[in-house]
Amino acid sequence: MNSPVEELTQRVLAKCPGISVQNARREAEALWATPAFRVSYVWLVSPNRYRSRERINPFVAEFLAQAVMRRLGIRTASELYICTAEQARALSDDFVVKFDRNGKGRTLSWNPSATPTGWCLVSKVVRDAASLAFVTRMIDKGYPAKHHDVRADKFYSGFNPSPAEIDRIKLAMALDGVQYLSIAIARVFLGCTCTPHFGNILVNKAGELISIDHANAEFEDGEELKRMFDFIDRGSELFKILGGVAGLTEGDIRASIDEIPKHPACGSTALLSDYFVKRLRLWKELYSSQATALTR
Numbered sequence: 001m002n003s004p005v006e007e008l009t010q011r012v013l014a015k016c017p018g019i020s021v022q023n024a025r026r027e028a029e030a031l032w033a034t035p036a037f038r039v040s041y042v043w044l045v046s047p048n049r050y051r052s053r054e055r056i057n058p059f060v061a062e063f064l065a066q067a068v069m070r071r072l073g074i075r076t077a078s079e080l081y082i083c084t085a086e087q088a089r090a091l092s093d094d095f096v097v098k099f100d101r102n103g104k105g106r107t108l109s110w111n112p113s114a115t116p117t118g119w120c121l122v123s124k125v126v127r128d129a130a131s132l133a134f135v136t137r138m139i140d141k142g143y144p145a146k147h148h149d150v151r152a153d154k155f156y157s158g159f160n161p162s163p164a165e166i167d168r169i170k171l172a173m174a175l176d177g178v179q180y181l182s183i184a185i186a187r188v189f190l191g192c193t194c195t196p197h198f199g200n201i202l203v204n205k206a207g208e209l210i211s212i213d214h215a216n217a218e219f220e221d222g223e224e225l226k227r228m229f230d231f232i233d234r235g236s237e238l239f240k241i242l243g244g245v246a247g248l249t250e251g252d253i254r255a256s257i258d259e260i261p262k263h264p265a266c267g268s269t270a271l272l273s274d275y276f277v278k279r280l281r282l283w284k285e286l287y288s289s290q291a292t293a294l295t296r
């Protein structure tokens with residue numbers, strides 16, 4: 001297997017025709033030196049994850065993620081509920097409605113131009129907060145506007161932070177900051193296929209990040225965790241954040257699963273506890289073997 005830097009160099013070369021191998025390698029090394037990038041690598045090197053593995057029921061995935069994240073000290077958009085398509089169609093712009101357009105119950109997405117069908121997942125727009133995508137475009141007018149992000153701008157029309165609040169917000173959104181990295185790491189634990197991109201994180205005026213969009217997640221075999229732990233330097237800030245997840249207990253997992261609503265859209269959660277307890281044990285094992293190696 002190629003080293004990550006070699007693998008990345010190849011990707012940069014493929015993406016930027018005309019770039020020299022030397023410059024591509026330099027770029028790959030710079031990316032690899034970034035903690036957030038090392039975490040994202042889990043998603044980058046597994047482009048087939050979406051197709052190859054079994055998905056967690058998306059309603060379950062969202063409620064479970066919120067419960068686990070809260071136990072990790074991460075804020076989420078917690079005003080969340082399931083409703084019928086008729087109820088969803090009557091909602092105002094204060095709510096984000098997600099549903100499965102294909103009717104297979106495997107994924108949920110936000111699609112404001114389509115009419116809701118089936119069970120819908122509704123999230124109340126968080127007050128006094130905006131997505132990192134919105135805030136980045138607000139701070140840097142030249143930042144490219146993605147279609148999906150621009151359609152969400154209507155949720156943030158009243159978001160007018162003061163200069164002091166903007167300074168706080170800028171600090172909060174640092175990609176090498178504890179808040180961002182904690183969200184990225186929690187998503188790996190949860191098997192989220194929705195990455196911590198700028199449309200999936202909000203920031204409020206107090207400078208707190210709020211994680212949203214955890215509905216799409218899948219059952220993993222744990223191999224990706226082994227790779228990720230290999231990539232994270234012991235003793236780094238990022239390693240400490242891995243320790244936050246390792247500090248969860250099996251009781252936390254069970255209590256989080258108990259918070260999933262008993263609703264027909266969620267179906268059975270019987271297999272979930274065994275799966276996540278096993279995943280937590282593997283995480284703890286990987287963490288403590290690296291931490292022990294550190295003290296030798």
Ligand SMILES: Nc1ncnc2c1ncn2[C@@H]1O[C@H](COP(=O)(O)OP(=O)(O)OP(=O)(O)O)[C@@H](O)[C@H]1O
Nearest residue numbers: 077096109110123124125126131152199200212213
């Ligand atoms: N509770 C909320 N408060 C404020 N904004 C929200 C909230 N939920 C969603 N949004 C906004 O709506 C957008 C779409 O929601 P979400 O990310 O959950 O849907 P999605 O279709 O799964 O997105 P993608 O697949 O592009 O990541 C988000 O990028 C965000 O800007």
Ligand SMILES: [Mg+2]
Nearest residue numbers: 194199200213
């Ligand atoms: Mg999203």
